[in-house]
């Protein structure tokens with residue numbers, strides 16, 4: 094498996110980069126299954142829907158130094174939907190922030206790999222998240238910090254679509270638009286499911302793009318499992334607005350019996366299902 | 378979550394207070410058309426699926442929006458309904474704290490805030506998901522009655538009382554499986570401590586999950602010749618000051634035990650009372666700081682919130 098981070102100035106074609114990311118994503122999904130199979134806890138549905146977004150950011154787009162995680166010029170990444178820590182931990186371990194061996198301690202007593210990311214314990218984690226609706230305001234602050242300190246790092250925040258029902262996001266969206274934070278990108282993992290039901294049946298979000306446009310954001314809509322499309326959206330020329338990416342995804346993407354099923358928000362596969370899931374992922 | 382039975386209850390039959398709560402709420406709703414449930418994408422996690430089926434119009438799921446949830450509840454109360462707000466403890470008391478203060482308490486609306494899966498019952502999910510600050514936060518507000526039932530009977534009784542109490546209430550709805558500690562013939566009295574065991578050497582004042590631990594501790598202490606009084610303090614606010622002061626006068630010291638942050642909870646309430654009227658030696662058992670990762674029962678043991686911890690504290694007081 095190719096785990097090397099993309100090198101600055103990489104001149105490979107978009108297709109070649111996307112193909113490489115696809116391979117990494119398959120490995121990450123297997124890692125997620127193994128990570129949550131141990132403690133028999135986790136949020137596999139949302140882990141799988143967000144995997145391709147995380148992989149594209151960490152293994153191609155973002156400027157990072159896993160060996161020097163506090164490097165001041167690093168791009169900032171905040172997983173606002175913090176319940177999907179297993180996906181983030183798998184990505185961070187694969188990217189070299191810490192040893193993949195650590196993943197086997199997920200949620201074990203006194204482990205640093207808590208059920209929700211903890212920046213005081215885990216390298217590569219920028220913010221403690223878990224209560225929904227916290228990531229975007231922190232991201233706005235990080236983006237403002239970059240402008241004040243004349244740094245050119247970018248800030249990326251991944252949100253759940255159910256999470257967008259929290260009002261704090263809209264306060265942050267309004268302010269980011271007002272401040273024209275062109276160094277800020279928010280990505281919504283638009284899998285159309287939340288914990289108990291479909292988002293559109295619970296507290297509907299549509300027309301989602303129009304809402305963000307009205308708040309002063311540049312909006313892109315992409316297939317959130319298409320690495321080439323994600324790369325293109327992240328690399329689009331910047332205008333003086335924050336960028337909102339609607340990444341259309343499938344909750345549980347990659348495993349037939351999990352995909353788009355609300356009950357898999359935090360259900361855990363049985364030992365037989367673990368084997369089947371890994372088999373399906375390997376076949377892709 | 379894996380292991381939801383309290384560490385002290387091996388071998389004893391235990392019960393899920395959430396089930397008792399959900400059944401009671403449905404019973405109440407059948408006879409009282411004012412009762413509605415308000416939740417935050419938490420129908421399943423609050424055991425409200427059956428309620429939603431039976432009363433689809435009377436379950437209002439606002440989505441993931443807790444501040445809105447509490448404000449909406451205030452408006453429902455204004456319109457003559459009695460909202461039971463069913464939400465995970467941390468996202469209720471913490472997330473909507475100012476709405477609880479200004480919209481519910483200050484308006485004195487009859488809203489029952491039900492903190493589901495309180496304390497460290499979401500152990501592995503970490504401190505963001507632990508509701509251990511709820512007593513401190515709710516105690517800082519005037520007008521809110523704080524109930525922490527210790528078993529299914531108290532949960533049922535508390536819900537029934539809350540439905541007609543005509544005031545703001547916060548109650549915990551436990552996720553830990555707990556043994557029955559309340560005698561079936563006990564008459565429910567909010568604001569009154571229940572004496573579960575008489576004793577004149579030391580008093581253990583416990584609440585919620587810790588009540589069964591206190592009873593076990595009293596047995597151990599008795600075998601060592603120490604007579605421990607055990608109070609189940611189900612009502613954190615208003616506190617039963619008479620029971621606290623009787624304990625201060627009649628025994629040599631008080632141990633408090635709660636699944637909550639030490640600052641501002643039951644122990645603080647008891648200490649504030651005794652220091653004003655009858656200072657006495659105390660040990661306050663609770664959670665000292667953000668918890669590490671681990672299951673709920675692991676964390677209780679980690680912080681000494683079990684029978685052994687209570688025995689040690691009581692023995693120290695007797696020295």
Ligand SMILES: Cc1ncc(C[n+]2csc(CCOP(=O)(O)OP(=O)(O)O)c2C)c(N)n1
Nearest residue numbers: 139223224225253254255256286287288418
């Ligand atoms: C403030 C807050 N309220 C409720 C929850 C409980 N919760 C955890 S995940 C979740 C659903 C999130 O849905 P979404 O944002 O769409 O995430 P995804 O479907 O991608 O997993 C809920 C309600 C929480 N973590 N924080």
